[in-house]
Amino acid sequence: VAAFKECKADAIIAVGGGSSMDTAKAIGIIITNPDFADVRSLEGLAPTKNHAVPTIAVPTTAGTAAEVTINYVITDVEKQRKFVCVDPNDIPDVAIIDPDMMSSMPKGLTAATGMDALTHAIEGYITKAAWELTDMFHLEAIKLISQHLRDAVANKPEGRKGMAMAQYIAGMGFSNVGLGIDHAMAHTLSAHYDTPHGVACAMLLPIAMEFNKEHTGERYREIARAMGVKNVDSMSQTEYRDAAIAAVKKLSEDVGIPTHNDRIKEEDLEVLAKDALADACYPGNPCEATKEQVIDMFRKLI
Template sequence: MVAGLSLPRIVRVGRGAAEELGDVVAGLGLSRPLLVTDAFLVGTGAAERLTATLLRAGLSPRLFSDTVPDPTTDSLAPGLTALHDHGADSVIGFGGGSPMDSAKALALLGARGGRMRDYKAPYVNRGPALPVIAVPTTAGSGSEATQVTVITDSRTDEKMLCMGPAFLPLAAVVDAELTMSMPPRLTADTGIDALTHAVEAYVSRKANPFTDGLALAAIATIGRHLRRAYADGSDIGAREAMMLAATQAGMAFSNSSVALVHGMSRPIGAHFHVAHGLSNAMLFPAVTAFSVHAAPGRYADCARALGAATATDSEETAAAKLVDALRELCHDLAVPTPRAHGIDPDAWTRLTPLMAEQALGSGSPANNPVVPTADQIHDLYARIYA
């Protein structure tokens, strides 16, 4: 099998790496970046500090901080205006998954025009697009290393998966010090998101030897450090480990694929405005339990990497232990059910058929060890609600 691999050209990893952002951008021959972030990072002063590194490198940056959680086609409009007004030659995504998704979308629209709906899966976006430099502030999405962005259609509430090399950052600056202010809930949700990326990349029908190594390394690191980071946000060792694992998991799934958890997660986020990592966490144990019988060896490898099973366990026993370990992890990290999160049961039931249709339409479930029917997805949604 020949695997086609796509990775950022430049990756700077380590504490203090953000201070080198200006040198990275200048070294790429760019001079007028649009820094895309959110109001929270402006409020903490982090956006100002990052802007200062760009100015010290002799660059002419402009700040756009009006991104929203789970970005929409409507929320991109003012960013596109800012990009054109500035004459930007590049886009810096600074923040969690939402600023990163916004930055990638703006880079494509700024160069190509059109609507995001024109670029959704299964269409493969090869460009042109403005160069993207990614600076993550959460250890979860892995967006700094992926050729994926997710934008919600404001008209239909469809969470559109958009894929292709055009969305791959040219450079990534990964600095664990930027994650120190993450509260426990965000630490938990983004950490489980990274674990989902790694497990799905490993069990995906598109997995390959390159992504296997990255996925298993990420799973092992998350197994050792996620609870530590959740319990003590000042544990810089745990933060640094989780940041590296999130980037490894992003590289893994971007070069294989995600599967059923992500396919079912996106509609929950779109219709009920649940954060992406949290909706993944709600689904993860039940979807894994549904899938393990089709690839017990692959799931057993994940269990052993996570520290949930031993080499002496049979494949079936180890795979079952993975499901138990995921349930225990979600319990320890206080992951709520959709019901406990406050989602109305009537709305959930009414929208379940549409969510099942949208999950299948995204293409991700086709990569799952068990390719589900719409009825099976419907049943899984009902099962995880309570």
Template sequence: MTGYNRDVRKFVSPEFITGIGARKFAGRYSSNFNLKKVLLVTDSCVRRCRWISPITDSLCDNGIDYEVFSSITENPSVDEVMDGSRAFRDSGCEGIVAVGGGSVLDCAKGIGIIAENSGHISEYIGIDMIRNPMPPLICIPSTAGSSADVSQYAVISDREQRTKNLIISKSLVPDLSLIDPEPLSTLPGDIARSSAMDALIHAMEGYCSNGSSPVTDMFAMNSIEMIAENIAPDYWNDPDRRFKIMIASLYAGLCFSNAGLGLVHSMAHALGGWTGMNHGLASFIVLRDVIQYNMEAAPGRYRKIAGFIGTDTEKLPDDSSVPDIIGDGMMEMFGYDERPPLSGLGVLREDIPELVQRTMNDPCIATNPRLPRKNDVEELYLNLL
């Protein structure tokens, strides 16, 4: 992780439009894609927001018919994807406009997979399992954190198996992302904070990934700096701050979608599937210990992150305090008084072997800066109980 990385890298990105009112381009671009009818994928909360009206108005103004699918919950399930794919097929849709947070956007990607590939969504879990391209997909994020609107990732839950399953494919990169800060103004405070924390962790893991490059480093550093400078207890009520957090989330997505993530996300996926806990919370809980574990593989990078989040690291005698500087800085930034133990969130000691196995099988672990062994991961979970 030293020197300037000159390895060959390939990058993927959707077309994107940023700024106040960007969401109003949904109809124009649907028309540009020669669509006559789209599936408007959203959730019940977003559907009640006033700011969604300009989106549907733009569809109507451009002669685009639409069918609404809003039966989506946090951590979208395989059943919700399959229900949405039937709605797409039965209503004669030709494209998808997805409006919402990461759960909605991931579900929309799953619907798109089935629309053009048939079968069951579980058949596409893994890396590059999608044969046929999806129908045109326009994403309008209502949170700043998941970056699903620009990434080649989707996370779909199987509640019977208690798993969160990762699908990674260039086919999942949306055709267009309309990044408008206005939807953030109606976010509940807890979701706004956890989403911004998710964006920050995306940027951190992408920056320290073994798949990083000068291009992804640029996005990561800008994202971390913008979040550190603009996060506030009610940032979503400040038009300037919320736009900058949206842009920081965009940068984080362009980083991790191309560089990969790491052990934080592998553990968070395992915990989220097993317990149903919020993804941002799961990532926060494991972050400090994972940084401690990874320090020997990327000390300079974590030290640089600590400089943005906590203190002037040039004055530190060594790197031993860096994990705590980052962890304590995150707690202060996002208003956490403590880091809850996993035992208080439904994790039992006898669950750990299953969580370890799921973590080891998660694709994100491949780009962790240090290659974990099973006993390493087991020790991390035991320390977090």
């Protein structure tokens, strides 16, 4: 904010991943809404009155979709937490999605951001607010990610192109309906242990899907279908739910995502669960969770 004022700028160009674009969003909002100079005051549904300064967002990763969403995430270093700000006034005026800008991502970052996009699509598809229009975005994103993430990790042009589109349309979906407990827990992991956001989302995704499966009707059947699972229509509900979770695990394994975080300690679990349940993404989850259930989910990462 100080740098923006000092150089008397009238616009922002954000080039980078989600952190760069989220920083630009916060700066742009505070400049035009000086009553919110303390960024902590923007947590949750921010009651700002003015749109952010003109912003052009150029993502260099295929995952966060921050260039098209109403969300941004800020790390509060002092309190060891990440908090989510939700504000239609923060959406960039122009988004330039060019897969060539993503071609220099190393494999690990490609995998992590790609699995973040898959988490957006799956959580957005099963969230409480999901409806027909966002379902179209989310199912197509799941399909594209399943088809292209492995090739993107191998730095193949078609893979990069497919993931650029997938993460973008997933963003247009979840920005309108919210996310769920996976993101709430992932924000907590990242804040406490500096775990990369996409890695945290990916490690937790099968665990969160297992927790939510009894509250999703037939939606896991369509997730499994979008991920390329065959003969889903002949499966029982239990079978296609398990097949969807297995397909997510296989994709995560294929792109090298770890399954455990050895920095998590048993004595940390209560604080982690408390912070996750206070996260702005949690209310969108298709079912409620107790603190003990969230602790059990975190424990599966140890």
